[in-house]
Amino acid sequence: MEVQRTTFKKMSLRKFISNKTMAVLAVLLTAFANTSAFAQEAAAGAAATAAAKPVDMEPIYKSAIFYALLFLLLCLFIAIVGKALRVYELTREAQDKPMGINWNAINGSLFALFLIVGLYGVYWEYTVHGNMLLPEAASEHGKKIDNMFNITLIITTIVFVLTHIFLFTFSYFYKHSGKRKAYYYPHNNTLEKIWTFIPALVLTVLVLMGFLTWRSIFYKVEDPNNKPINIEITSQQFAWTIRYAGKDGVVGRKNFKLITGVNGLGVDFKDKNAMDDLLADEMVIPVNKPVKLILTSKDVLHSFYMPNFRVQLNTVPGMASFFEFTPTITTAEMQVKTGDPSFKYLFYCSKICGSGHYNMQKTVRVISQEEYNAWIAKQPTYLTNDLRKQFGLPLVADPAAPAATAAEPAAKDTAAVKTNQLALKK
Numbered sequence: 001m002e003v004q005r006t007t008f009k010k011m012s013l014r015k016f017i018s019n020k021t022m023a024v025l026a027v028l029l030t031a032f033a034n035t036s037a038f039a040q041e042a043a044a045g046a047a048a049t050a051a052a053k054p055v056d057m058e059p060i061y062k063s064a065i066f067y068a069l070l071f072l073l074l075c076l077f078i079a080i081v082g083k084a085l086r087v088y089e090l091t092r093e094a095q096d097k098p099m100g101i102n103w104n105a106i107n108g109s110l111f112a113l114f115l116i117v118g119l120y121g122v123y124w125e126y127t128v129h130g131n132m133l134l135p136e137a138a139s140e141h142g143k144k145i146d147n148m149f150n151i152t153l154i155i156t157t158i159v160f161v162l163t164h165i166f167l168f169t170f171s172y173f174y175k176h177s178g179k180r181k182a183y184y185y186p187h188n189n190t191l192e193k194i195w196t197f198i199p200a201l202v203l204t205v206l207v208l209m210g211f212l213t214w215r216s217i218f219y220k221v222e223d224p225n226n227k228p229i230n231i232e233i234t235s236q237q238f239a240w241t242i243r244y245a246g247k248d249g250v251v252g253r254k255n256f257k258l259i260t261g262v263n264g265l266g267v268d269f270k271d272k273n274a275m276d277d278l279l280a281d282e283m284v285i286p287v288n289k290p291v292k293l294i295l296t297s298k299d300v301l302h303s304f305y306m307p308n309f310r311v312q313l314n315t316v317p318g319m320a321s322f323f324e325f326t327p328t329i330t331t332a333e334m335q336v337k338t339g340d341p342s343f344k345y346l347f348y349c350s351k352i353c354g355s356g357h358y359n360m361q362k363t364v365r366v367i368s369q370e371e372y373n374a375w376i377a378k379q380p381t382y383l384t385n386d387l388r389k390q391f392g393l394p395l396v397a398d399p400a401a402p403a404a405t406a407a408e409p410a411a412k413d414t415a416a417v418k419t420n421q422l423a424l425k426k
Contacts, residue, residue, distance in 0.1 A: 246276025
């Protein structure tokens, strides 16, 4: 009799434990009890700490360890829930009961949910972040690059959306239900030809479009009536040096062996083209005039980047890279377009070249041809008297010196007149 009572109690306990509702309530009760205890302890600790000194949590929220611990806690929570569900399934299996949770239905519903959320995410990215991709193109070739980029983006977006709709809806409608058998369909030549030929055709068009755009940018026929302005940009950690061609329109040669404290670029003044080169602190270029950039580096690999003009090219030590473009929008016009009176074009280094990488930027001003002519006439030559001494070249007078010399006699005459006036009064 005692054995029967014990057996009955065990069966009742098993039935009680295997009950789905009671199992869920037990899990919730345990979680609530643990959370309440933890909250009480945290509140007590926080109250004691607050009474002593307020804690600044901002450094904690900014630390990587905090988010790593949150991730581990999330993984632990998922693991606990998974184990609880596994125990529940094993209990039903031990009692020869049918599966309590239809995972195929759940997975199919999750596929449908992910499709909806994912498509909304794509829409949100296009509408919110779409305008953050690149600013308006301010060069002739920039419009070609943007056109190529937009065509590629439209085609790939259509393919992305359609393929994911087919993938997720197929998984939802044809999830396993035990009521049908999958059809064995190993091979179809027609389908394989279709999904091979169409992507190959589309990719061929995109590649050819990119190739032709690239050639139109890098292989230009020079117009003798509209020759480009030659500007040399030299990068170093962590600065840019800008050298303009002089009246001859040619930038002089450089030799790294000639680099000194005075000749920072290593310009070779045996080349006559280097004698009239100009030094500038900013890049100033005339609108609708071709500009040819000569890009070099003194130390490590840098990357010359002008986002508004769609110009980006590496500067490599020991070699020169070239890029020609034509600006189409002046700085003043872009200030009106953007509604920002303080707007200015900039060029940057887009390679992480060291600790001062963030500071490698220079201003670019796009102005009219008349303004450019007036500006370039005021720029100093790279060849100074110190460099003339180093290379044994004849010195030139300081432009300010003649003015000062001419002013001295005038001052002396004025003093003499005043002295004579005083003498007459006496």
